Amino acid sequence: MLYLIHVGALLAGCFLYYWLLLRNETHFSLNRWVLLGCLAGSLLLPLVTIPAELSLRQNLAPAQPISVPEVPVATTAAVRPEPAAASPSVPAPQGLSVTARDVVADQPLVTPTPTTTAATASPVNWPRLLWWVYLAGVTVFGVHFLLQLGFLTVKVLRYPGFDAGGFHLVELEEEAAPYSFWNRVFLNPSRYDPDTFHQIVQHEAVHVRQWHSLDLMLAELLVVFQWFNPFAWLLRKAIENNLEFLTDAEVLRQGENPVAYQMSLVKVAAPNYPLGLTTSYNQSLLEKRITMMKTKKSSLASGWKYLSILPLLLLSMLQFNAVAQAPAPPVAPATPAPPSPTQVRATPAPVATPAPVVVPQAGGVLPAPTPVVAASSGAVPMPMPMPMPDLDLSNLPVPMPSPTVEPVLDVSDQDFANARRSWTAEIEGSEVCFMFIVADGDRQHLSTNSR
Numbered sequence: 001m002l003y004l005i006h007v008g009a010l011l012a013g014c015f016l017y018y019w020l021l022l023r024n025e026t027h028f029s030l031n032r033w034v035l036l037g038c039l040a041g042s043l044l045l046p047l048v049t050i051p052a053e054l055s056l057r058q059n060l061a062p063a064q065p066i067s068v069p070e071v072p073v074a075t076t077a078a079v080r081p082e083p084a085a086a087s088p089s090v091p092a093p094q095g096l097s098v099t100a101r102d103v104v105a106d107q108p109l110v111t112p113t114p115t116t117t118a119a120t121a122s123p124v125n126w127p128r129l130l131w132w133v134y135l136a137g138v139t140v141f142g143v144h145f146l147l148q149l150g151f152l153t154v155k156v157l158r159y160p161g162f163d164a165g166g167f168h169l170v171e172l173e174e175e176a177a178p179y180s181f182w183n184r185v186f187l188n189p190s191r192y193d194p195d196t197f198h199q200i201v202q203h204e205a206v207h208v209r210q211w212h213s214l215d216l217m218l219a220e221l222l223v224v225f226q227w228f229n230p231f232a233w234l235l236r237k238a239i240e241n242n243l244e245f246l247t248d249a250e251v252l253r254q255g256e257n258p259v260a261y262q263m264s265l266v267k268v269a270a271p272n273y274p275l276g277l278t279t280s281y282n283q284s285l286l287e288k289r290i291t292m293m294k295t296k297k298s299s300l301a302s303g304w305k306y307l308s309i310l311p312l313l314l315l316s317m318l319q320f321n322a323v324a325q326a327p328a329p330p331v332a333p334a335t336p337a338p339p340s341p342t343q344v345r346a347t348p349a350p351v352a353t354p355a356p357v358v359v360p361q362a363g364g365v366l367p368a369p370t371p372v373v374a375a376s377s378g379a380v381p382m383p384m385p386m387p388m389p390d391l392d393l394s395n396l397p398v399p400m401p402s403p404t405v406e407p408v409l410d411v412s413d414q415d416f417a418n419a420r421r422s423w424t425a426e427i428e429g430s431e432v433c434f435m436f437i438v439a440d441g442d443r444q445h446l447s448t449n450s451r
Contacts, residue, residue, distance in 0.1 A: 014038035
């Protein structure tokens with residue numbers, strides 16, 4: 001929305017500048033480019049971002065944040081309301097324990113009543129409403145533009161006409177004023193005498209050769225997007241009128257008799273409402289066109305009027321355009337503060353495991369058990385023990401087996417009940433001998449199974 005307002009303000013300034021200083025000048029070709037430049041500049045200049053050091057705006061520096069000292073907030077303990085005493089007249093249901101926390105005082109529930117009963121109406125979102133109104137206007141005028149363009153495109157394709165030297169002449173049978181669009185000139189030759197017909201064709205040929213239809217299409221598109229701005233309509237009218245002044249001046253420059261040419265304009269002019277995309281003869285502009293043909297040519301001393309618009313546009317940019325903010329300086333990474341003693345987290349020591357017991361065997365060494373370390377956050381894993389190489393146990397002395405002692409069981413049932421009983425085992429080579437030992441005081445009673 002701000003972009004549309006900015007464009008509208010530039011269009012208003014450009015039109016007022018043209019109307020006050022340039023509309024009576026006879027530099028029609030230069031006026032044409034000034035008007036087109038104002039149209040394009042009004043649409044493009046608001047998109048330009050101005051550096052901060054060049055902008056004329058005041059108070060560009062960002063407001064410094066106000067540092068507010070932190071106020072310590074006292075932590076108050078949450079006060080739990082005292083539970084109301086249960087009413088003795090209301091017995092608790094069977095199978096349900098009732099505590100003082102679950103019992104609520106027998107008090108009526110009070111619902112707050114609003115002060116006013118009338119509902120307040122929701123506020124109207126004016127920005128959204130204005131945006132939808134703008135889009136509706138763009139849709140209406142856009143459809144009108146497309147209908148005109150489609151109608152003229154169909155006529156160009158349906159009536160090719162014949163080549164008349166740089167343009168195509170289309171002879172119509174309908175009662176309509178002459179007009180031209182793109183590279184076609186449409187007119188009814190039966191309505192005019194040969195001299196008037198020749199002057200009309202010469203006039204419209206200038207429109208075709210100088211691509212005046214392109215100017216009219218751009219002016220019409222401007223009205224579509226700035227339909228709410230009266231200065232957009234006035235600028236389009238100024239473009240149309242200047243094209244007619246430029247064409248009249250070109251026809252007279254080619255050697256046409258001014259009086260005869262002006263008389264032909266009077267014969268052809270009609271109070272009709274032609275399409276906005278076509279060049280045509282308009283009766284309301286006839287008097288102004290004849291006046292401009294009789295006006296004395298402007299001198300080169302009026303060139304300052306055309307050059308002074310550039311600093312005005314530059315001044316408007318420096319004052320109203322968006323300002324590019326300077327990039328923020330890079331922030332150095334903060335050095336982490338050393339942890340306080342209270343923040344140092346103690347790492348639990350790993351649980352030590354007993355060293356592996358190497359038992360000599362005929363085949364080598366029994367694998368050592370894998371050490372187990374207690375899992376804890378921050379614990380350092382213990383290194384795994386290095387594998388032991390195979391040892392040659394052929395030269396080691398082999399322990400002799402102990403003599404077998406047959407146990408003598410001479411105990412009573414009471415003594416056996418009071419005795420201590422345990423199992424033990426003995427390894428001899430590749431055999432294991434299990435023994436059951438019963439100890440009662442100084443006596444030991446041995447019992448063993450078969451080997």
